[in-house]
Structure formats: C-alpha cells, structure tokens
Amino acid sequence: MYEAVCAHPDGDSTVARLAATAASAGYDGIVVRNWGATSADPDAVGADTDADVVRGTTVSVTDRAGASERIRRRRENAVVVAARASSPSLNRFVAESERVDVLAAPMADGGDVNHVIVKAARTHGVRLEFDFAGVLRASGGDRVQALRGLRKLRELVEHYDAPFVVSGRPASHLHVRSPRELVAVGAEIGFTDAQVRAGLREWTHLAARNRRRLSAEFIAPGVKRGRYEEDP
Amino acid sequence: MKHLPKHVRPRWRYLAVGIEAWPDAGIERSDFQRALWFAAGNLLGDPGSADAGVRVVAYSFRDGRGEALVRARRGTVSRARAAVACVSAVREHPVRVCVRGVSGTMRAARERYLDGLDTPERRSDVAFDGDARDGVCRGENVDVVAGDDGWVGARRRDCGTDGE
Numbered sequence: 001m002y003e004a005v006c007a008h009p010d011g012d013s014t015v016a017r018l019a020a021t022a023a024s025a026g027y028d029g030i031v032v033r034n035w036g037a038t039s040a041d042p043d044a045v046g047a048d049t050d051a052d053v054v055r056g057t058t059v060s061v062t063d064r065a066g067a068s069e070r071i072r073r074r075r076e077n078a079v080v081v082a083a084r085a086s087s088p089s090l091n092r093f094v095a096e097s098e099r100v101d102v103l104a105a106p107m108a109d110g111g112d113v114n115h116v117i118v119k120a121a122r123t124h125g126v127r128l129e130f131d132f133a134g135v136l137r138a139s140g141g142d143r144v145q146a147l148r149g150l151r152k153l154r155e156l157v158e159h160y161d162a163p164f165v166v167s168g169r170p171a172s173h174l175h176v177r178s179p180r181e182l183v184a185v186g187a188e189i190g191f192t193d194a195q196v197r198a199g200l201r202e203w204t205h206l207a208a209r210n211r212r213r214l215s216a217e218f219i220a221p222g223v224k225r226g227r228y229e230e231d232p
Numbered sequence: 233m234k235h236l237p238k239h240v241r242p243r244w245r246y247l248a249v250g251i252e253a254w255p256d257a258g259i260e261r262s263d264f265q266r267a268l269w270f271a272a273g274n275l276l277g278d279p280g281s282a283d284a285g286v287r288v289v290a291y292s293f294r295d296g297r298g299e300a301l302v303r304a305r306r307g308t309v310s311r312a313r314a315a316v317a318c319v320s321a322v323r324e325h326p327v328r329v330c331v332r333g334v335s336g337t338m339r340a341a342r343e344r345y346l347d348g349l350d351t352p353e354r355r356s357d358v359a360f361d362g363d364a365r366d367g368v369c370r371g372e373n374v375d376v377v378a379g380d381d382g383w384v385g386a387r388r389r390d391c392g393t394d395g396e
Contacts, residue, residue: 013385017373020387025330040390048389137320139274173385174252174320174328181317181331188275188314 001179002203004031004056004082004102004167007040011171015040016049018173023051025178031056031080031203033104054207056080058104061090071099079210080203082129088112095121095128101206102165105131107149113156122162127206128153130199133169135185136177147189154190165206166199243306246289248332248345249316251298254383255352255368255375257325261291264300267322272315284308286315289338292349296368296375299346301338309334358391360384367391 003022007015015032022030029052032042042053057078061067067083067090075081082102083094086109094103095117103126106113113128121128130153134146157164166186170176177185179200186196212218219225235241253259265288272281283305290301304312319329335341350370358367358376366377374391378384 008384008386012383014387014390016387016390017385020372021328021385045389048387136318143274172326174254174326176328177317178330181313184310184314185275185317187310 001027001197001200002029002031002052002054002207003027003170003176003200004033004080004165004203005176006034006058006169006171007032010034010036013171013173015042015053016045018170018176019045019049019051019053021173021176023049025176027179027200028052028204029054029207031207033058033080033082035060052207054079054203054211056082059083059100061085061094064090064093067093068097068099071097075099079214080206084108085111088114088117092117092120095126096124097126098124100126101210102127102129104129105133105169107131107146107153108134112149113153115156115160118156118160118162122160125163127163127165127202128157130154130164130166130191131169132167132177132182132185133175135189136168137175151190154195163202164199165202166196167203242285244303244336245306245309245312246335246338246341247302247304247309247312247316248335248341249300249302250330250332251293251300252328252330253296253298253322253325255296256383257296257322257327259293259298259322259325259327261288261293263323264288264291264293264298264319267319267327268302268315271318272312275315275318276311280311281315284312284315286312290342290346294349295352297349297352297370299349301341301346360386360391 005018019030031054033056035058042055046053055078057074059071059074061083080101082104083100084104085091085094091106091111094100168177183193183196272286285305287303288300289303313331316329332345353369356366357364360376368375372388374386376384376386
C-alpha cells in the first residue's frame with residue numbers, strides 16, 4: 001500500500017522524512033505528487049528509508065486550452081500523473097484524458113461529479129480519488145461538505161464500478177495516518193475495509209504498471225518479446 | 233460508592249499511542265484529552281463517543297514528542313482508533329497521533345509499546361536550503377526552523393553533510 005504525499009517545498013516535510021514516516025506507519029512506499037519539482041532523488045531516498053519513492057506530479061487544470069499540452073509535458077518526467085480540476089466541466093475533461101492516472105480530489109474547491117464523469121473515468125482508466133484530508137483535518141461545515149462529497153462519489157463509484165484510489169493527502173509527516181487508521185476512519189464514514197485497502201493498493205498498481213511502461217523493454221500494451229525460431 | 237462486582241464491571245482496552253508534534257509545541261494532558269473528546273464527539277457523535285468512552289489514563293510529553301495510554305471500552309477499539317486518527321491539532325499545534333498497539337491491561341500496554349521519551353539535540357548550524365538554521369535532531373530526523381513559516385521536517389540526508 002502506498003500513500004500519495006505533497007513534499008517540501010509544496011508541503012512542510014521533505015520527501016525523505018515523509019518516506020521514513022510512511023514506512024514506520026506500515027506503507028510500502030509513497031507517491032510524491034507535488035505541483036512542481038522536488039530536488040529529491042527517489043532512488044536514493046528509497047534506499048535510505050526502506051520505502052519505495054515514486055516520482056509523481058499534480059497538474060492544475062484551470063482551462064482546457066493548454067491543459068492537454070501541460071499534461072503531456074508532465075507525463076514525460078513523472079511515473080504517476082494526477083490532475084486537479086477547478087470545476088465540474090474540467091473534472092469531465094480530466095476524466096476523459098487518458099494520459100492522466102488520477103483525478104485528484106474531484107469534490108474539493110467547488111468541484112463536483114456526476115454519472116457522466118464517473119462513466120468517462122471508467123472508460124478512460126482514470127482513477128477517482130477519495131480524499132480523506134477533509135475528514136482527518138477539517139472541522140465544522142468544511143468537514144460536513146467533505147463528508148457529503150465523499151458519500152456522493154462513493155455511491156457513484158460503487159454503482160458504475162469505476163476505478164478509484166484512497167489517500168489522506170498528507171502535506172507533512174504529521175499528517176501521515178497508517179493504513180489501519182484510514183480503514184478505521186473509512187468504516188465510520190461508510191466505506192468497507194476492502195474498499196479503503198483496495199484504494200491504497202491501487203497506487204501500488206499504478207506505479208508498477210507505469211514503471212513497466214516507461215522501461216526500455218516495453219514495446220506496446222499486450223506485446224512481449226518472445227522466443228524466436230532458430231534457423232535449422 | 234461501592235465497587236461493582238467484577239463480572240459486571242466494564243471491560244477496557246488500552247491503546248498505546250505515540251504523539252509527534254513540532255519541537256516548540258507545548259501540549260498538556262488536559263489539552264490532549266480535550267482534543268480527543270472533540271475528535272470522538274465529532275466523528276462518532278454523542279452516543280458513539282459515550283459508548284467508546286475514550287479517556288487518557290497516562291500521558292507524558294516533552295520537546296515535541298509524547299506517549300499516552302488511551303482507555304476505550306472493549307469492542308470499540310476500531311472506533312477509538314478512528315477518533316485518535318482524527319486528532320490533527322491540539323491547541324492549534326499540528327500533531328500526529330499513532331496507535332502503537334492495544335493491550336488488555338495498562339501494565340502490558342506500557343511494557344510492550346511505551347519506551348520513554350528521548351532528549352533531542354538542539355543545533356544552530358543545520359544546513360538546509362543553502363542556509364545555516366536552527367534545528368532539533370532526533371536520530372535521523374531533523375526538524376528545521378523555516379523562518380516565519382514555522383518548521384520543516386527533514387532527515388539528516390537533507391541537511392548537507394549529516395546535519396554538521
């Protein structure tokens with residue numbers, strides 16, 4: 001199971017500190033999904049801290065015009081690409097972008113989803129994110145809105161069997177919660193244990209799949225190098 | 233009041249929790265207890281919170297690190313774990329509270345999961361972001377003062393030559 005984190009300078013802790021904290025909390029690794037670049041070398045940090053560090057990125061989608069190009073450029077340097085949109089129509093744009101792995105926090109900041117967006121995400125293999133940050137760290141009306149958003153998204157995802165990921169979206173090592181704690185919180189807000197665990201494992205699958213695709217041996221989906229017949 | 237007979241007394245489980253905060257945070261036991269009650273009340277509601285009956289029964293905190301034993305009614309450990317996970321700040325100090333383990337007696341919880349508080353090393357020459365800063369080192373972990381923005385959590389490998 002992996003956790004998707006925002007590291008320094010976007011967050012308050014460095015990649016190494018987040019990786020060490022995540023490893024002690026029971027994660028196999030972290031996906032660093034900063035808005036910009038981090039100076040940390042994922043391989044070196046991973047070797048130091050017993051946690052796999054995956055290079056990821058988050059693209060802010062505020063208009064359709066340049067978004068595809070921005071996503072394409074970020075895709076070249078990142079293993080996992082998440083995109084965060086600022087309106088329901090842009091959520092749909094992201095859900096229809098096959099270059100994006102994760103539609104991050106689709107219900108936050110005025111965002112919303114409907115059956116069209118969820119079906120588009122399923123068709124194009126874009127994971128919808130269940131963002132637990134609002135449940136873990138907000139209070140009052142903000143928390144109620146976050147809970148309402150999670151419930152709506154969960155009902156749609158269950159109905160259309162869409163792919164999803166789960167994250168506590170930590171921006172500091174103090175925000176990291178163990179998988180068991182996320183499962184316990186999820187159980188209180190209507191998720192099953194299996195859903196939360198599957199959502200945390202989905203980051204692992206995404207990282208492994210994209211690394212395989214980025215490796216030199218990869219030819220095309222479904223195509224493998226086989227044994228050739230030898231000349232008689 | 234006379235004690236209840238043993239077979240009708242409530243059964244408790246003890247959650248050993250570790251508390252982590254920035255080094256300048258001062259968190260009293262009463263503050264932590266209040267934050268825990270708020271978290272339980274907000275997440276579980278009044279009936280759920282009363283059922284779980286979470287209470288801090290042992291507590292120590294120094295220099296941004298702490299340990300506590302939290303009592304919860306048997307059968308509500310998962311709900312208590314969820315409430316503990318939702319404690320994200322105490323008196324506006326951000327905190328990380330993690331459950332290290334659960335035992336049936338305070339003694340077992342203490343012996344198995346609580347290992348005392350260490351004393352950090354305070355330095356004024358931590359190299360971070362091309363600058364020499366104040367910092368607090370604990371093993372490989374270094375909390376670095378980041379000007380008016382507060383603190384940055386780092387490791388020794390982030391701080392130039394091993395924090396020297």
